[in-house]
Amino acid sequence: MIDAPPLGVYVHWPYCARICPYCDFNVFKAKDRDAEAAALAGAIVADLEAQAALTGPRALVSVFFGGGTPSLMDPDWTGEIVAAARRLWTPADDLEVSLEANPTDAEADRFAGFAAAGVTRLSLGLQALDDTALKLLGRNHDAAEGRRAALAAARAFPRLSLDLIYARPDQTPAAWADELKAAVALGAAHLSPYQLTIEAGTAFDRAVRRGTLKPPAEDLAADLYDTTQAVLEAEGFEAYEVSNHARGLAARSRHNLVYWRGHDYVGVGPGAHGRITHDGARQATEAARKPADYIRKVGESGTGVTSVERLTPVEAAQERLLSGLRILDGVAFADVTALGLTALHPKVRQFVDLDLLADDPSRLRATTDGRRVLDRLTVELALP
Numbered sequence: 001m002i003d004a005p006p007l008g009v010y011v012h013w014p015y016c017a018r019i020c021p022y023c024d025f026n027v028f029k030a031k032d033r034d035a036e037a038a039a040l041a042g043a044i045v046a047d048l049e050a051q052a053a054l055t056g057p058r059a060l061v062s063v064f065f066g067g068g069t070p071s072l073m074d075p076d077w078t079g080e081i082v083a084a085a086r087r088l089w090t091p092a093d094d095l096e097v098s099l100e101a102n103p104t105d106a107e108a109d110r111f112a113g114f115a116a117a118g119v120t121r122l123s124l125g126l127q128a129l130d131d132t133a134l135k136l137l138g139r140n141h142d143a144a145e146g147r148r149a150a151l152a153a154a155r156a157f158p159r160l161s162l163d164l165i166y167a168r169p170d171q172t173p174a175a176w177a178d179e180l181k182a183a184v185a186l187g188a189a190h191l192s193p194y195q196l197t198i199e200a201g202t203a204f205d206r207a208v209r210r211g212t213l214k215p216p217a218e219d220l221a222a223d224l225y226d227t228t229q230a231v232l233e234a235e236g237f238e239a240y241e242v243s244n245h246a247r248g249l250a251a252r253s254r255h256n257l258v259y260w261r262g263h264d265y266v267g268v269g270p271g272a273h274g275r276i277t278h279d280g281a282r283q284a285t286e287a288a289r290k291p292a293d294y295i296r297k298v299g300e301s302g303t304g305v306t307s308v309e310r311l312t313p314v315e316a317a318q319e320r321l322l323s324g325l326r327i328l329d330g331v332a333f334a335d336v337t338a339l340g341l342t343a344l345h346p347k348v349r350q351f352v353d354l355d356l357l358a359d360d361p362s363r364l365r366a367t368t369d370g371r372r373v374l375d376r377l378t379v380e381l382a383l384p
Contacts, residue, residue, distance in 0.1 A: 012269030
C-alpha cells in the first residue's frame with residue numbers, strides 16, 4: 001500500500017427503466033439508448049484516465065456504481081471500468097466495489113455477471129416489502145420479486161445492503177417494525193432506511209401541491225424514525241450513520257465513509273460530482289449532466305468535467321461538518337477550524353448542555369437526541 005490519502009471513485013450510470021416519482025437524481029429513461037450507453041461506458045474509462053493524471057498516486061479504497069440504475073449496465077462494461085480504476089490507482093487489499101441494483105427478476109439474473117466483473121457489494125433498492133407501497137413509489141417490482149432478488153444477491157455477493165423508504169403515506173410504526181424485521185430476515189448485514197422526502201420538482205412534489213399525496217405529520221415521522229432505531233438495534237445493527245445501519249465494522253459502507261470522513265473521491269459519468277484536494281485546497285468537480293454532452297466533452301478534452309470550484313476554507317469546513325456530523329465518529333475540531341469551533345465555543349457548550357452534542361474535547365459528535373434534529377443542528381454550527 002502506498003503512503004497516500006485514501007481515494008474513492010464514484011461512477012454515475014444515469015439510465016433507468018422508469019423514473020420514480022420521488023427521485024430528483026440526474027436520470028434518463030433507458031429505452032432506445034443502447035448505442036449511447038455503449039459509448040458512455042468507454043467515455044467513463046477515458047475520464048478516469050484523465051482524472052488519474054490530476055490526483056497522482058493514491059490508495060484506492062472503493063469504487064461505487066450509482067445512478068440511475070447501474071444494474072442495467074452490461075456487466076462487461078462494469079468489469080472494464082473496475083479494471084481501469086485498479087490499474088490507475090493502487091487498490092487496497094480490501095477494495096470495495098459496490099453497485100446499486102433494482103430487484104426485478106431480469107436484473108437479478110445478471111448478478112453472477114456483476115460478481116465476475118469484480119463487484120463485491122450489492123446495494124439493492126428494495127424500498128418496501130409491501131405491494132401497495134411499491135406501487136405508490138412507482139417501483140417496477142413487487143414484494144415477492146424483492147425477496148427473491150435479496151436472497152439471490154446474498155448468494156452472489158460477499159456483502160449485501162438493502163435500501164428501504166419509510167414515512168410513507170398511511171404508514172404506521174407497527175407495520176414499519178414488521179417490515180424492518182422481514183428485511184433483516186433476508187440476510188443483509190447492512191440496511192439503509194431513508195425517510196421519504198418530497199424533493200422540489202419531482203412528481204411527488206407536484207402531487208403534494210395538488211393535495212393528492214399527504215406525507216405523514218412531523219410527529220408520526222419522528223415515531224417512525226424512533227421505530228427504525230429501536231428495531232434495528234434489537235436486531236444487532238448499529239446506526240453508524242443517521243440512515244445507515246450495519247452489523248459490525250466489516251459491514252459498513254466503505255464508500256459512504258469516504259464521503260462522511262471528508263476523503264477525496266473522483267466522480268465520473270453524467271452529472272457526477274467529485275472532491276479532490278489539489279495544491280492544498282479542496283476542489284469540487286461536476287460533470288456534464290446529459291449523457292450525449294458528457295460523451296462529447298470527454299471526446300473533446302479527455303474528461304467530462306465541466307465545472308471545477310476551489311472551495312474557500314469556510315466552505316470546505318462547512319461541507320466537512322455537514323457530512324461528518326452524520327456518523328458516530330463525528331468530525332474533529334481540527335477539520336473545522338475555519339468555522340472557529342472549539343470544545344469551549346459558546347454555541348458548542350450550549351448544544352452540549354442541551355444534550356444535542358457529546359461533551360468531547362476533540363470532536364463534534366451528535367448525541368441520540370442531536371441526531372433527531374441534525375439538519376437544524378448542523379445549520380446552527382455551520383454559520384460562521
